[in-house]
Amino acid sequence: MAAVTRLSLLVLLLVGALVAPAFAQDGERIRGQLTAEGEGVPDVTITVSLDGEPVGTGVSDAEGEWFVDLPGPATYEVTIDVDTLPEGVQLRNPDRTTLEIRVGEGATATALFALGEREEVGPILLQRIAQNTVNGLKFGLIIGMTAIGLSLIFGTTGLINFAHGDMVSMGAFIAFFFNAVLGLHLILSALIAVIVGAVIAGAIDRGIWHPLRRRRVGLISMLVVSIGLAFVIRHVILFYFGGSRRPYRDYTLQTGIELGPIRLQPVEMWVMGLSVVILIAVALMLTRTKLGKGMRAVADNRDLAESSGINVERVVLSVWILGGGLATIGGIFLGMIESVDYLMGFRLLLLMFAGVILGGLGTAYGAMLGSLLVGLVSELSTVWFSSQVKYVWALAVLIIILLVRPQGLLGQKERIG
Amino acid sequence: MSSDAPAATDPLEGIAPEPGVAKPDPILTIDGVKRSFGGITAVNVDHLEIQRGIITGLIGPNGAGKTTLFNLMTGFDTPDTGTWRFNGAPLSGVPAHLVARRGMVRTFQLTKALSRMTVMENMQLGATGQLGERFLPSLIPGLWRRQEREITARADELLARFKLDHMRDEYAGTLSGGQRKLLEMARALMVEPELVMLDEPMAGVNPALTQSLLGHIKGLRDDESRTVVFVEHDMDVVFDISDWVVCMAEGAIIAEGPPSSIGQNAAVIEAYLGATHGQAPARRRKQAGGTDQ
Amino acid sequence: MGTVIFFDALRTAIGPTAAAYALLAVGLNMHFGYTGLLNFGQVGFMLVGAYGVAITVATFGGPLWLGVLVGIAGAVVLALILGIPTLRLRADYLAITTIAAAEILRFITRTSGSEPVTGGVFGLRQFAGGFYALNPIPPGSYLGPLSISHGRLWTMIVGWGLVAVFTLLLWALMRSPWGRIIRSIREDEDAARSLGKNVFYYKMQSLVLGGVIGAVGGAVFAVSLQTVQPDTFLPQVTFFAFAILILGGTATWIGPIIGALIFWFVIAGMQSALRRLSDAGQLPEFFGSQAVGATTLTFVGLLLMLLMIFRPQGMFGNKREMQLDVK
Structure with a gap:
């Protein structure tokens, strides 16, 4: 029985280490997928703001998918950070870096950024x-x-x-x-x-x-x-x-050398x-x-x-x-x-x-x-x-x-x- | 213990007691078998013949490579080089289960009685060529029930002979160490082998059972004319029941001959005295394997 | 509220999803319970069975029965691919390879490259019509307070019927000499080998059989949901099936059935209770739908650990037999 006690203590430790959830996602979310030439574009940062105040940041994964969980239903501005696009990948319309997206109660809305062809440069x-x-x-x-x-x-x-x-x-x-x-x-x-x-x-x-x-x-x-x-x-x-991808606060959005x-x-x-x-x-x-x-x-x-x-x-x-x-x-x-x-x-x-x-x-x-x-x-x-x-x-x-x-x-x- | 009188016409009469000597009717012939583990040579046998129809004792200090040789011969391990023949047919590279089906069955130093199956199920498992072991026929009991009855009858006979009949329907896990050794031997006989290879059949067996085990081993030779090779540390046992003794040290065959000649063999004495972890071939019982509960 | 939760739980416990999981667990029982094979990728077989039906019908316009056969054939091929490299090695190699293979299959089904065939991340729909067209049950609502539609009742009958068929098959196999060899392999494959049994061949048969049963479970799952999506086939599905099997009792014929009923009753009851409490505002506000899911899955993890540590024989397993495990 000592093992039970130990085990339950351990579980308590795991569960109790953090008193309340730091983030919880329930319902509203904006998602999207970034693709170029039919392939996902990873590691692109997308920021979602409400009235100019950022409410969340998402980073696209290997398949180019990203999402940001939202505090509630509203109309959000979704901005793609063009500096984080990989070499040779650009927005098809360079002016459309920010989209306005309306999200209803408990809904998941999709924000689409159309990406253009990779530029064939050099070897x-x-x-x-x-x-x-x-x-x-x-x-x-x-x-x-x-x-x-x-x-x-x-x-x-x-x-x-x-x-x-x-x-x-x-x-x-x-x-x-x-x-x-x-x-x-x-x-x-x-x-x-x-x-x-x-x-x-x-x-x-x-x-x-x-x-x-x-x-x-x-x-x-x-x-x-x-x-x-x-x-x-x-x-x-x-x-x-929660289930979303999140970046650390420091050393993000650096420019490549x-x-x-x-x-x-x-x-x-x-x-x-x-x-x-x-x-x-x-x-x-x-x-x-x-x-x-x-x-x-x-x-x-x-x-x-x-x-x-x-x-x-x-x-x-x-x-x-x-x-x-x-x-x-x-x-x-x-x-x-x-x-x-x-x-x-x-x-x-x-x-x-x-x-x-x-x-x-x-x-x-x-x-x-x-x-x-x-x-x-x-x-x-x-x-x-x-x-x-x-x-x-x-x-x-x-x-x-x-x-x-x-x-x-x-x-x-x-x-x- | 008096030495058992060899068969009336000793087939090995007049064979020179030297390593690798040729025998009149070998059932197993080994040539140039080598096996090393990370730089240490565990087995290095140039040539060895095992005579048919007799009991051959395999001795040697710990780490001499006896069990590894068993593993190699029975397909449980693969040598780096070498070939061996069983009944004249090459056996190198043949997988373990086919080795058993060809008539060479081994037991293990640490018994492998299947503890969560009954004694009878252990025995029934040993029978080969069962129709009910094939996937589709197994679903139609009518096809295999008769064969199962025959197998069960044969198993019952063997269990009675090995005095395990009263444990027939118990889980093998409830058997004592000695009873497990008996069960493993009886189970091996269900395969109807020509050559039985016993790896330390006496290890961990309570002395009261030793005599009956020895009797059974002799019975394999005398009543069923099977060939037996066994690994054993207890020299009393070896000299008592072997017709021929082979001694290994550091992977190689260093001596072989009738039991009477082996006790005096200088190479054997040196191997035992020289080996750091070994025991001299003194007349004492090895305390190895499981205890007899 | 108690009654509502009870009926929610009961409805799920006897539903087609529980039947599909019971099939997965029957297959795992063949692998893990009887043979001692550690298949951590049963969901891969399920995926093959589900997509076999969906692709054959929705993508290529074939009949449903052909889809089921395609799924079964796919499971046989998958078992061979997994078994040939690993069944001669230690038990854990199979575990690693199967979990990896199941994920490979999921990655491949969801890439945009396979979208024309598998529908990519969106999956496939409209392949189950042929099954519902065969429904002999007149339209209506059945089983009183459970109010089960005639379509659901039809999938339940077929699903649990298949569970019964495969349970019977395993029962018959395991009491034959074939089953004797399988059990001897679970205990000590070297012993079986020393008695002339082709251990590799029997393990392969077991892997194929259990995989095929898993694929049938996948087909039941797909037909009952009338849609397939790659991300339904997450590795956790396999471990639900493990929890079901261990809960009901490994190496017993009834284990997967009892396990599936209890497991889904508890899980659905828990989820229903948490959701209703959350809706009634009786839980802290952070306890949203994702938290409910996370709590359920944490519970499954704990269940697996505690059962395996304290009651490995499950609820109906033979305690005496377990204690004889000397290793």
Whole structure:
């Protein structure tokens, strides 16, 4: 019964952490889809105002879809930020940057911005390959950061944590809460969020997984429990923050800097740079410190590590704390370069799976390598194929690697019996 | 324990006790089988022949590669290189279930009694060629009921022989460790194998049951003329029931010969004394596997 | 208000959607309950069944029965694609691959590129006419206070009828020697292999069969709603089916039926109660429709966790059998 108490405490913690929902969406909404050449145009900012006062901002997703939840029925001005349109994409009528939209009670209205053809400028193919390679690395670094925790948790406990993606969303939203709701600067919010995220991850291990491991609950049952946990986290976020995509308050709407064929916003450069630094730090931690060596030893052979005097449960707890912290950072970075929404982590989870299996389940370096490749594959696919199906390629890689080399690129064949 | 008198005409009489020696009627022939795990060679057998119709004991210190050799031979693992033949037909690369159907059935060191099925269901599962195991015929009980009755009758006979008949309708999970070993052996016999490979059949078995288990193993040879290969640590047992003993160390065959010659073999003594984790071939019982509850 | 909520809940619990979910759960019972296969993408099979009907009829103008066959054939192909790479590996690889495949299917159906065939994000309509044309029930309102239309009653009868057919099929299979092999695989596939059983082949049969049942559930779902949209087929659907199965009892023939009835009764009752309280102004104002949905889904998550931890045998599962799980 102690487990019940712990579990309910944990749930209370999750639910009670935020006393009242920061945002709730009910009824009125303006939505739209931005497409050019039949493909969605992502990352475009749209602001909705009422009598000149902004009431909300939306950012288009990979399919070009966006929406903004509204405070009530009224006639709103919807403005597209033309600076956030990608290179070569323009409004068909450059004067129509603002539309007036009437929204009735509980209704969802659609605002349409017609976009023109992409301009064919210069050696477009090479340029797009270069740009998408950089985007792929950027995305891959974020996947990698979150996937290390997933892989190490699997390595040390044998559990595939289906709630890992939602730990990413949770981290992003903790930062969002401090940043957009309480008004702290994003850097401060991020630091607080990393600590909170790591502590919650540790609490999840102690409160749920540790007792289940002690009761020797089977692997399959544990996987179902992790799915249940994922559900709880995801929908608690939905409850408090609603279903829309939201940007952080800082570092949005930056102008890109041209670097040869590539255009990057400063925030993207910072995210990439910091990701590299963090990944190197984690690698050093794993190889140089006693704790890191312990983690690798437990992941390698749990029984052997235990018999050689390593406190396995403490190592596992550290892995969860590390994984929770990294998931939070990954979530915040993803939120900074795109936006935050309650499904962001789940979408990322599938790519993390592809990354860790590609690299080799249970290995930290494999997770990094595999994730980079997954990021590259999905972003580079958009050079030739529709961006709406870019995740499909990454997931196809997952199935192919299972067919030809199920142990992954860096994994070793398992011994049977 | 007195040594069991070998069969009147010992087929291995006069065979030289040296590793890889040729035998008059081998049921299993292994050539150049190698398996390594991340740089450590687990099995490296140049040549080994298993004589038909006798009991061969496979010994060696822990980590000598005995279980890995079993896994390789029965298709549960794949070697890096090497070939082996069973009844003259190549068996390399044949999947485990086909190995069993060809007549080579193994048991496991940690018993794999299916605990959430009854003892009888465990037995019935062993029978091969069941029509009711095919998808569409399984839906028409009339097609397989007669065969099921025959299988059940055969299973009942075996259960009676192995003194498990009183547990017939209990879940296998309620059996003691020794009873599970018996069940696993009986279940293997339901497949009608020519060659039975027993991985540590005595491990974790309560001494009261040991004698009956040994009797059953001898019975496989004497009453049913099956071939038996078994892995065992208890030298009393090995010397008691084996007709021939093969000793492995560090993956290779280091000695083979009749039991009488193996105890004095210098290579065997060295392997046991030299091996850090091993036990000397002293006459003591290995405490491994599950306990006998 | 209590009576109204009760009838709301009952109406949903015996409705065609609950029957469709019961079919998904029957399929999962084959996979997860009997064989031990962890299919986290049952919704993918459902999608194939639903779109099989919708595309055949609405896009290509074929007959309904052909649509159902197309859906079933699609489910067989999907099971083969998923099973061949993963069924030789650890259980979790199948889980990852199936959840990923279900999402791939949803992405593909909703892209603008497939709009001519699948209708993209807007989905397809007007494919169920052939089904309702067969309705022998005279127009009217049935079952007293539940006031169920003759069309809904017809889908309910067919839906639950199919649940009964597949339940019977599984029951017959599982008591045959075929079922014995399936159960042995759930417990220890190496043991089955050592006895000459082709484990891969049986797992594949199980995956195909359970997937086909899921596809039939998808067809029932599509026909009863008379519309398909890609975003109905979210991963959460699979976990509703898991909750239903575990609630009713895995590896029992009646589990999916009891589970679906109870699950939808509770969910619909909860949603109805929350909505009515919200409308009556008795809930904090932030408790809007999205919050009601989120609360329901959080509840499903908690239900899954708590059942799996404290009552894995479900309400009708064999406790004794569960306790023998030595691993």
